Amino acid sequence: MTLSAWESAPTFAKADLIVVGAGAAGYSAAITARRRGLSVLMLEKQPQIGGAPGRSGTWIWAPNHRLMREAGIADPKDDALRYLARLSFPDLYDADDPHLGIDPADWVMLEAFYDNAARALDELTEAGALDPVMRSDAPDYFADLPEDKAPYGRVVVSRGRMRPDQLTGAEWVQDLHDTAVRLGVDIRVGYRVTDVVGNALAGVTGVAGESEGTPFLARALKGVVFATGGFTHAPDLMHDFMPSPVRYGGASLGSEGDFLRIGQRLGTRMRNLGAAWLAPIPLEPVLRDPTAFTTNIFALRGDSMILVNKYGKRTVNEKLPYHELGLSMLRWDPASVEFPDVRLFMVFDRGTREFFADGTSGNPVPPLDAPDGDLVSGQTIPELAAALDARLRTIDPAGRGGVTLSPDFADNLAATIARFNAAATAGVDEEFSRGSSPIELFRNGPARPGNDLNPAMFPFSSEGPYYALILAPGTLDTKGGPAIDVHGRVLDYSSRPIPGLYAAGNCAGFPSANAYWAGGATVGLAVTFGYLAACHAADSINPR
């Protein structure tokens, strides 16, 4: 927006707090602020609300929350911080150091998360936006780590209405929205914020943007909270900041790096720019339309199922948490001068489709009576390999992120399946230890009838059909951007808080580094720092 446009733009609204972005972090900030008496204006550029949780599950990971305490599940702070520090900064972690070997400024951020996650959940609960249920069956992603003293219990969901266990993401977003509306939050969709009013030194007193082509200004008396998501759908920012070859993701379409651009102009300190919440993503839907609604894969379901690369070889324990699978796909091989695992092929047989298709979000295996969708199929392994080769050449030619299969792919795949079948028959995966950790078995689900060995493995049938699904590394969303402090305040390049400017969720640079501690860590961080930002803005003494 040019200066003259700014000057002529009408100030359409004034509020104590302006919240930008209608996702988990934004609603947490808006509800918290309203309950503290602040007037709140919430601006969402898209025509619909929801952000990331609107597109996924609703797990919220929160250390030492009320339901854990009520159930007598101990989650002491020292130990929880060890788990966080050990995973986010594995090469710095020092159990004997007062700050665990990590940067003390990072330690206090982890501490702030530990201290306030439960409070943020209580806030949403008291407001009526969350009917909390502890998923005490859901383990942390590294539940086996000696530093994890509370491996079960930190995951909270909102009680289901249609389904017994939990709300869908869309249902929970609706609850958040209804609560905010009931509390009197002024929510506007179709309002795109493109800049802040103010600067890093003097502080921020409002936002500028456009709605239906008309510029607007809005004044914030106590602060502006950005909760606008990452930059998965900004190809230029992905190109500049993501490590090759992360090119796609299943994030909300609003994740276009709006706040990263504003932060660049303001001169904010940046954190975590190369990090993302990763997961494999089915390639064909994103190639057809990178902005289409696509779902990252949260569990590679199936026992008679393997992942192989372009050489027809297994490269990873298929049951690892999705973020770890995504990281594994970024392996660079200087000998072949390529990313050999940038495409992985999820290969399975009829049995996996029969016993492991459940229609849940993030499980790409379709039931037998559902259309094949993007599955490639063949009655024999050579037929499957030929069909996969043909499909790749059509949708994803070499170059532009595409790969072609190695000439020995079919032979290698047959040998890989034979070796896998032997391991499954023995129940032990000597190569990758598949099925050996709590999160693997949890995500895998129960063993198929008749499999009383390793529930995560079963020999492929000797008869087709066989299926393959083409996977690329994708983001749930990026998680780098302007750095924040323990109050969610955005920091300038000298790590000084910028008055009146807050950020929470995936638009903020939080020192989780490249770790994905557990399912729901994303939403847990988002609601906690949305809550903290609102608390700080509410306590700010001088209206500005």
Add this chain to the structure above:
Amino acid sequence: MTLSAWESAPTFAKADLIVVGAGAAGYSAAITARRRGLSVLMLEKQPQIGGAPGRSGTWIWAPNHRLMREAGIADPKDDALRYLARLSFPDLYDADDPHLGIDPADWVMLEAFYDNAARALDELTEAGALDPVMRSDAPDYFADLPEDKAPYGRVVVSRGRMRPDQLTGAEWVQDLHDTAVRLGVDIRVGYRVTDVVGNALAGVTGVAGESEGTPFLARALKGVVFATGGFTHAPDLMHDFMPSPVRYGGASLGSEGDFLRIGQRLGTRMRNLGAAWLAPIPLEPVLRDPTAFTTNIFALRGDSMILVNKYGKRTVNEKLPYHELGLSMLRWDPASVEFPDVRLFMVFDRGTREFFADGTSGNPVPPLDAPDGDLVSGQTIPELAAALDARLRTIDPAGRGGVTLSPDFADNLAATIARFNAAATAGVDEEFSRGSSPIELFRNGPARPGNDLNPAMFPFSSEGPYYALILAPGTLDTKGGPAIDVHGRVLDYSSRPIPGLYAAGNCAGFPSANAYWAGGATVGLAVTFGYLAACHAADSINPR
């Protein structure tokens, strides 16, 4: 610097062009500008000149330079760009696309390097700062790639005086300096530039800083060129932007991210922030003093030599180019929840010390008659393992980047050496293909007397002593920062050039991504964009 300090600071100098930083990029800019009639003020914050080349070799990698053309070595542009694009953006590379599948804006940057590297060398040669010699024996780092149509000849050095082949880095820096002085460049050491005068929109008209505690202002009529190196020695920036676990480096002590901080304040577009020129670095010197003069390892010399990790296992082809070895050390293992290769131990015997110690920079093997220095030694493999274990516990305890040896390290190391010995006896490394590419054999040097098989491998002696050297991943320097265009102009967040502001070398974000094309690529880029910046400033019509 506060505003009042700015106002009271005397403008101590005025020049057409101000060059900040006295390394390869800075001297290239200063000499080029002076030869075009510009007055040039060069400011170096350190008490001595030199930058990166003052601490390493003087290879300059330049496609299609004059000596290649005179020798009839073809290096056509189309092919050279394929080599660059293939390595920097391997997952995007598309041989059939007009821009090779990469971002067209990146393609023109690679083109600018190809088109101007030879001109930059000619400029230095005509000025008397370079006596170019083609190292036609030095292969590119991926000379085997089908895209490399000129695998030999692109490396240029300055003719040696004391040694027949080439100048040392320090000698070449002195030549650059003497040339610049002779041409009338006003060179000041001990002048630390901390900010620019101006902003992203209006442009830059000078610099501010301090010298011996006194603030100064200097006015630039045609431009300011930053050539201040990366941020290896700025722990906060390394922490924010480098991927774990890159914590150290052998860069010039001046590489403190000065220009990255200025760029953050100005709101520049950033590129390549997570990338660096990597190499293994001996750990003990940097632990004793992270700012001490330390040398990255440019060649793991020796045939009876292996690299093993904390488990006593080989993880990589030891003869790969140093950058690739550095990348390999960053491998994350989700199963063991660690970076298992973050410390590698270079293990060798007396024979390697006898035949492969040559006293060159970047070869860590000391001659037999030299002190052991940081070598750990033992008469037997178990003794070596015990000594290494003790040394690690002393200098680099677990936590804070340290590792301890696995309990089965000694047994595994013995088994690893036995397997290596069998491979060396056969002359073929089935595991890692060691000794199979031109660069490996070039850097390895000739076979030891009596080894007529693979010159890169020889069985370990059955008798001690044995030695080990502890290695960490390190940077030569980082290579991310404010983005530049084909004239070396710094870009703002909207990719618009900032009037009067240029950058070159490791402080600038050039789209080489994570690739290290060949030895001398660092200096080649630095002198080329220093040259381009000066040319553009000289052609700028309106003094500002």
